[in-house]
Amino acid sequence: MERVTLRxxxxxxxxxxxxxxxxxxxxxxxxxxxxxxxxxxEDRGEQTNSPRTYVKV
Structure with a gap:
């Protein structure tokens, strides 16, 4: 398993x-x-081409 650092x-x-x-x-x-x-x-099951929206907080 690989370690990932995130905020x-x-x-x-x-x-x-x-x-x-x-x-x-x-x-x-x-x-x-x-x-x-x-x-x-969710991404694998999604049938639309519309991008997912992410918000930077």
């Missing part, structure tokens, strides 16, 4: 931490891996 707004990290604390995910890394898997699955 995430504090409020989003806090939300991820809450999911870890409640037992939804075993740790931050697994929560983020799950989010990436979901994004990739």
């Amino acid at each position: 995430i707004p504090e409020q989003q990290i806090e939300a991820v931490e809450r999911m870890v604390e409640t037992g939804k995910y075993p740790n931050r890394s697994e929560a983020i891996r799950a989010a990436v898997r979901d994004m990739l699955e």
Whole structure:
């Protein structure tokens, strides 16, 4: 597995931490891996050519 460094707004990290604390995910890394898997699955299933919009916070 490869290590990736990224910057995430504090409020989003806090939300991820809450999911870890409640037992939804075993740790931050697994929560983020799950989010990436979901994004990739969504992208594979998407049938439109319209680009996804991202907002820089």
